[in-house]
Amino acid sequence: MSFRMILRVFLTVFLCLRASGQGGGELRFSIRNDPKTFDPLLAEDEASGTVRYLTGATLIRIDRKTQKFAPELAESWRILAGGTSIVFKLRQGILFSDGTPFSSDDVAYTFRRMTDPKMHSPVGDSFRGGPGEIKTLVQGPAQVTVTFPAAIAGVESLFDQLTIVSSHSPKKELATLGPFVLGEHKPGSHVLFRRNPNYWKKDATGRRLPYLDSVRADIQQNGDLELLRFKRGEVHMIDTLDPELFDRLWAGSPGETRNAGASLESEMLWFNQVSGAPLPAHKKAWFRSKDFRRAFSSAINRSDLCRLAFKGHADQAAGPISGANRLWANAKLAPHVYDPKAALARLHRDGFRLEKGTLRDRQGNAVEFSLTTNSGNKARSRMAALVQQDLAKIGIRLNVVPLDLPSLIERITRTHDYEACLLGLVNVDLDPNSQMNVWLSSAANHPWNPKQKTPETAWEAEIDRLMRAQSSALDPKKRKAAFDRVQEIVWEEAPILYLVNKHALSAVSRRVLNVSPVSLWPRLYWNPEYLRVTNQVAQSR
């Protein structure tokens, strides 16, 4: 063996050892607010959700890339008794971050705590579809059966939000099973997460994950400042960028921008159809007319909304479910076609007429009403202005009224003192069961006419029936067929006009490795255990 050969072997061994011993560094990004809670069962806001995602572990996780269920703490599971029970076989030898062992007792405890009516846990509410108690049966340290009072279709998807907490750790919910543990929280400044030394996952070479030593989430409310800090290298990624900032970054550093395509977020518009709303009778009649709603929809140029309001970083929306939700979107639906002439023809059939540039109804009332939206959202304000221009072409005078969010919520949920509303919808769950409180006519979040005692229209009764059917059917094909039909009814009746699906825009520094942006939340750190931060800029991507 020549000296050169020996040197080469020595160098290879040295570099391998160095690489294996290298820490993964500290990943830094921003969150908008301080987390409201560190209890994963009470997490509602996005910041608390981030804490839960980085520190917690679930029995089943939805793989953000494939959108399929992946086993986490549960090695396997079986759904029994017509969907009323689920049996989990748990992984063994797993420890919480404080060294206490994980077992089926922790799963049972988590369920007891989550379903405690006094907790008002959002995750608990997702599981508690109706009356009756959720029971758990511990069958040894590695097996547990959860029994629901009634069958829950697609129950696996609910487990993606359910973080298992320790039943006997003195640190309570701060003892975690996820890749990181809470290190420090300086309110108003940052939340620091440290590597969980007991994390159970290992990489292909047998090295214990996560690679990162720590994650620092800085509290940063201002998106412009966040981008400035990203450019300076003070933060390594921006999970959600608005189109304007995305283009600004693209202009200077295109290699650091990421567009994962259509996201689950929709921009939508609906009319107030509440019978008791404080509106003139003729306006209520307009909003309850399917022809009026469909004509309104056809008069909106969705292509312009995508191009001008979102700088091309949005797709025209066809229905309630974005194409990003591969399993549940109805692929047969296409966006309502922009056709002002067809819109006017439809309105004429419904008794409206265009006189000297003003649209009037049968009684001669000029069609003029307000579009309420939340203030402070640039893209939405632009969108409202564009809709206003489009509607002017068919003689409708639309007045845009931006309100701060609490005032807007009060109007749409309590006083019903509004005419039409433009808002965004953020879907965090792929399964339609998470939207029961939106589509059921009796639900508080049924946007256009909430809390109906009995469905006021035949098509709403049909939606109620289909949503209930899909929520209890265990056959995925039947569920899909029922929910496809719901989407078709919504498309046909247009109680909500879906306008655009925003793209999942983000930014990643070249120093971060193993990032694979997705359209679901979280877009960039969905695989935090595999992320690394290097001191050198990655050359190829």
Next chain:
Amino acid sequence: MAFARRISILFVTLLLAGLGGATLLRLSPGFGVDERDLDSRLNAASLEASQAARAGERNLGRFYASYLSGLARGDLGTSRLFGRPVVDLLKERLPLTLGTVLAGFVMAWVVGITLSAVSAMVRNQALPFALDSFSSALLCIPSALLAVLFYRMDVPASAGVAAVIFPKVFFYSKRLFSSSLAKPHVVTARAKGLGDVRVFVWHAVPPVAGELIALVGVTLALGLSATIPLEVILDLPGIGQLAWNAALGRDMPLLVSLTLLIGAFTLVANALADAVAHAATGAGSNDNSR
């Protein structure tokens, strides 16, 4: 006796300001609603529980009673927005804001007094014109816009506070100095050949010292109010940002406590400035009489 009277006036003013703030907030649109109301995951029982938790604030009488009894024990309640005790939030954020205000205040006074003195003393018209224009420009620019400018220039927030306070100090002190320099005894002193600086320090400043010190309280309060847009735009976790979030989130315990705090700061600063000014004026008049 006068001191006790002054303290009781201060206390009643504060109380009226705080409780008046609570009344206005209660009457504002969107009070008592929460983003949770739009969370489709929550069932009816959880939504009702969330609304019931806020019901206590709807009844103003009950809120006043519970807030005041808590205040007497040093408990300012729990922020609905942040889910944390208000006392903790104030303790965490107060140092940053106070630091910003004091640094800005010092900068503004040092620069303001210096430039106004120069402007009042020089015989050349170009410099006063330039300084007046600069100060007028600062006076016209809203502090939110200044914050955007400073954010672009990467300048600390204290400079923003200084920019807000500076024009007040400059114009006010320049007017005082100019009138002081025009007084006959000062003109005589100049005519007798005394140096400009000596004339200014010994004859122009002492008569107006009391009035200048009285401005201290006003400018401190001005600096504190400027921190609201500055901290919001520059994303600084201080009292100003907290006040903004509390107003947007209709967070009654937090907003009432902040109103009391800012009110107390303003009143105490003004009272102290008045007291010092009073003492200085007394001392000044004694000097003159000698």
